[in-house]
Amino acid sequence: MLKLESTDHRLVQQVYDLKPNKQQIRSIRNIWKAIQNKKQMEEQIEILKHRIHSNCLPPAFNLLDYLLDKKLTRSKQSTTDDNDNKQQTILNARRLKKIGRFKYDLLELSIAAAEDKVRYYDKIAKKEEKKLIMITDKLKKQNSSSDTFKQLMAAIEVRQKQMIERADYITQQKMKSFFDKAPTSQDNTMDTDGTIISLSNEQLLIINKGLKFIPPCQSRFFYKEPIEKIIDQEYKWLHTENCKNLTNYTFLTNDTRATNFFSEMKILLQQLHTKPLSKKLKANARYIYEMIKSMQRKLRKANIAVGQTDKSKLFFFIDTQEYEEKITNYMNKTNAYREITSGICPLADDLHLVILLLDHLHERNEITNEQYKQMYPNLKTLELAHIYFNLKVLKPEISVRPIVASINAPARLICSFLDQLLTSMYNYVTKDITFINSIDLIQKLKQYEQKRYLTSTTLFVIFVVTDLYTMIPRDGAISALRRFCNKYSVNGKIGNLKVETIIKLASVVLDTNSFAYKDKYYRQIKGGAMGSPFTMFLANIYMLEWEQKLIQH
Structure with missing residues (x-):
């Protein structure tokens, strides 16, 4: 460090020895x-990114946990009922998830702000x-x-390079000082007041990362x-996808260049899968693997269901029995699904209906x-559809x-064909009565104001349709x-x-809405399947007609 300083x-002295004028200085x-x-x-930025990567949050972030823990401790003292304890556990899990996500969001915002400043200072340097x-x-x-002027510019550039080298060295030393000897987090096991599962801090941090987390060396x-089978499966998939792309762009898949490419790709896959791992990477991968397996055992033992929350990339944790009850209640409430009591898979019948219709339309030149x-x-x-259920945690009553x-x-x-054919037409028809985003909303409100539609007595009415697609x-x-x-x-x-x-x-799309769920077969008899590209269009035109009738009255 002393060497760098000297x-x-x-x-700097060399630059001033060349006697630049005041403007140059x-x-x-x-x-x-x-x-x-x-x-x-x-x-x-480097430190913040390393904090996220190594799950080492700033110590000040613990203050939020401490303040909330004090409040929760007071509330726990007044609850002794099992149902209250169960509810308290669910609230605790949500609290941990939201606080963890909030902390990482703060770090990401700080990184984004710092990156903006980097670009700003870079512009200043180039301008000067x-x-x-x-x-x-x-x-x-x-x-x-x-x-003299050439010497001056060269001296300035040399000092700039030295500044960068010096700053990089300081950053490296700080990274070593901050993180190499950082204490590992201890198990944060919930106490018996409403506890269902006990996960370590590292495990909770993995959960907080949500779908972005990818275990290394899977x-x-x-x-x-x-490993040979894995390599073969990956190669076949890559080969198929690349052949599709080559065919789409009218390239021959048996061309010499294509053949060489596929050959090199297979060699690369073999190298990547068989290359010995470094000790550090192997130890880290094994540690994460064992930690995830431990989480799975704990969740299975506690009978906890894990899934993705609706309209977000976070996970939810819920008692399996309670989760099944919510699903059963939903299916009973909507009456949108009918079990196929014969127990015969409907895939063949659905396929027959689709092919029969397409053949009929094709023969008649329709x-x-x-x-x-x-x-x-x-x-x-070809395969039969299956259904899964996300929790709508943003609703007052979780459904x-x-x-x-x-x-x-x-x-x-x-x-997909109907969606491409009709959605663009729907968007064109409704462009004047649809808000695309918040900016579009503001612009349309200004237009309404200019036309004197927007007054102090104007009422804004919002309709929320529950379970639209299945109703x-x-x-x-x-x-x-x-x-x-x-x-x-x-x-x-x-x-x-x-x-x-x-x-x-x-009609054939709606008639073939069949799926599997828990070793049973069902057919949807109301609405359309959520997840189908055509269902959104169908729901939109149905609601459009309903809205127009309402406006007329």
Whole structure:
């Protein structure tokens, strides 16, 4: 460090020995100051990023936990009932999750602010450099000898490089000082007042990272298959996807370059999967693997269900029995699903209906050959849809939202086709009565004000439709679709499709809404499947018609 300090002093002296004028000195100082500030910001960013990566939050963040823990301790003393304890545990889990997420959001905001400052100081440095060059160029014209000016610019640049080197060295030393000997966090086990699970701080931090967290070296620890099988599976998938891309861009997949590429790709996969891990990486990966396995055992033992919260990337923790009760209550309340009591998988019947309709439309020239191919099911990847439920934690009463995963279902490609065909038309029709985002809302409010629609007596009315996708009657949705298409069609057609053809395609989508859940088969008899691209459009036109009738009255 002393060596760096002495070198810095010497380089500064060399610049001043070249006797720059006052304007040059001012620019030089501004450049150096901007670089110094920039490096300080970069140091802060490096430390903050390392805090996030190493789960080592600033000590000041613990104050929030301490204050909330005191309040919770007081509330716990007054609760002895088991139900109260259970509710308290759920609240504690939510508190930990939200506080943890809040802390990391604060760090990310700090990083973003520091990055803005880095860009700001970088602009200042570049601006002053241009200014210095302009001043120097003017002096060159007045003085024929340019060697002095070249020496000055070189001396300034050398000092800048030394400043960067010095700042990087200081950052490295701080990182070692801050983190290499940082104490490891202790197990933060909840006490018996309402405790269901006990997770360590490290485990809670992994949970707080949500879906962004990726365990390292998964193929070495998490998969039971032989490494050769994993390599072969990954290669086949990459080969298939790349062949699709090459075909789309009219490249031959058996071309010499393509063959060499695939060969090198397989070699690379083998190298990546078989390359020995460093001791540090292996130890860290094994530690995380064992920690995750420990979490799974604890959650399983406590009978806790884990899933993704609705409209967020965070996890929820809930008692499995309570979770199942919420799902059962939802299915009973909506009456949108009917169990297929025969126990026979409906996939074959759904596929038959889809193919039968497409063949019929194709034979009657109601759809083109290209459209037929576009909507025809992919028999290689065909599978029955399945349903899962996310918790809607933002609602006052926590309920569930059903998501039907139907990406490989028989009618999925018809859904995508109808969505592409009709959604753009819907967006155009409703562009004047739809708020795209908050900016659009403000602009439209200004327009209303200019037209004197917006007055002190104007009322804003909001309607919230509960379980919209599963509450729309099937016949009502089809009728609304027919009226919408008839109203905005040209000569009874949308594109090259007749309105009745669109209705037939939409009907088969609704008729084949089948899925599996807990070793049983179900068919959706009301509304559309949430998760299907066509369902949103269908719900939108149904609500559009309802809203227009309401406005008229």
